[in-house]
Amino acid sequence: MTLKLINGQKIVAATHNPGKAKELAALLDGRFEVLAAGALGLPEPDETETTFEGNALLKARHAADLSGEVSLADDSGMSVTALDGAPGIYSARWAGPAKDFAMAMDKVAERIEETGSEDRSAWFTCALAVAWPNGGPAVVVQGEVHGTLVFPARGDKGFGYDPIFVPGGHDQSFGEMEPAQKDAMSHRAVAFEKLKAALFE
Ligand code: IMP
Numbered sequence: 001m002t003l004k005l006i007n008g009q010k011i012v013a014a015t016h017n018p019g020k021a022k023e024l025a026a027l028l029d030g031r032f033e034v035l036a037a038g039a040l041g042l043p044e045p046d047e048t049e050t051t052f053e054g055n056a057l058l059k060a061r062h063a064a065d066l067s068g069e070v071s072l073a074d075d076s077g078m079s080v081t082a083l084d085g086a087p088g089i090y091s092a093r094w095a096g097p098a099k100d101f102a103m104a105m106d107k108v109a110e111r112i113e114e115t116g117s118e119d120r121s122a123w124f125t126c127a128l129a130v131a132w133p134n135g136g137p138a139v140v141v142q143g144e145v146h147g148t149l150v151f152p153a154r155g156d157k158g159f160g161y162d163p164i165f166v167p168g169g170h171d172q173s174f175g176e177m178e179p180a181q182k183d184a185m186s187h188r189a190v191a192f193e194k195l196k197a198a199l200f201e
Contacts, residue, residue: 004199004200005031005032005070005130005199005200007031007032008031008032008033009032009033009070010032010033010035010069010070011028011032011033011034011035011069011070011071011072011130012034012035012036012037012040012042012063012064012067012069012070012071012072013025013034013035013036013037013063013071013072013073014037014042014059014060014062014063014071014072014073015036015037015038015073015074016036016037016038016044017036017038018036018038018039020036020074021034021035021036021038021039022034024072024074027188027192028072028192028196031200034072035067035069037063037067037071040067042062042063042066042067043066044059045058045059045062047059047075047089049089050089051089051127052075052076052077052088052089052125052126052127052142053075053127053129053140053142055075055089055127056073056074056075056127056128056129056140057073057127057129057131057138057140058073059073059075059129060072060073060129060130060131060138061129061131061138063131064131064132064133064134064136065133065134065135067133068133068134069133070130070131070132070133071130071131071133072128072129072130073128073129073131074126074127074128074129074188074191075089075126075127076091076124076125076126076127076187076188077089077090077091077092077124077125078091078122078123078124078125078160078161078165079122079123079124079125080108080111080112080121080122080149081119081121081122082112082115082117082119082120082121083108083111083112083115086111087104087108088125091104091160091161092160094107094108095160101159101160101161102153104161105151105153105161105163105164108149108161108164109151109164112149120148120149120150121146121147121148121149122146122147122148122149122165123144123145123146123147123187124144124145124161124165124186124187125142125143125144125187126142126143126144126186126187126188126190126191127140127141127142127191128140128141128142128143128191128192128194128195130195130199139195139198139199141191141194141195141198142191142194143186143187143188143189143190143191143192143193143194144187144190145167145168145185145186145187145190146167146168147165147166147167147168147170148165148166148168149164149165149166150164150165150166150173151164153173153175154172154173154175154176155172155173155174155175155176155177156175157174157175157176157177157178157179157182158173158174158175158177158179158182162174162175162182163175163176167185174186
């Protein structure tokens, strides 16, 4: 079965962050009417899966079943080779309830130090899931960007772990780059290209 979306169709973005809902709408080239799950009063599910794709799918299905509309969810994070992929799906949780990423980046540096490994390679992952309501079908895609970690952190333009991540083939960290430059090469951009190819073309 081929799944297609129609221009102008309503899509629920399974996020309680209005900024993220807007970003998702823009990444879909403004083709849809994007409604935020938070604004619709839908509760957030617990992210109980063990993979980015699993959690994105869980959030998309949850929003689709509660709203009765096609729903889109993402799940993302940074994985460190020397830490066997940590923080991975726990990337947001490493920063604690205060969302303290300076602390989370220190923790990454300390944990790598403890392993004694010289390997500083890492990657960002973004999984995107679109689910149709009532136990309907779903599409899941995943994008990655690989690079190297640098300590101390560099730049203040990005968010999260951006200041310690230098993408492959570049000298600046994501925190030093102009947002447009990062956005053109990020894990999120790769995932959205795959999603558009799966749903529109
Ligand atoms: P999510 O909102 O549950 O998907 O959590 C994603 C977490 O991963 C964020 O809180 C960030 O810590 C991290 N993360 C994801 N994408 C990026 C990025 O592009 N730059 C920096 N950190 C990111």
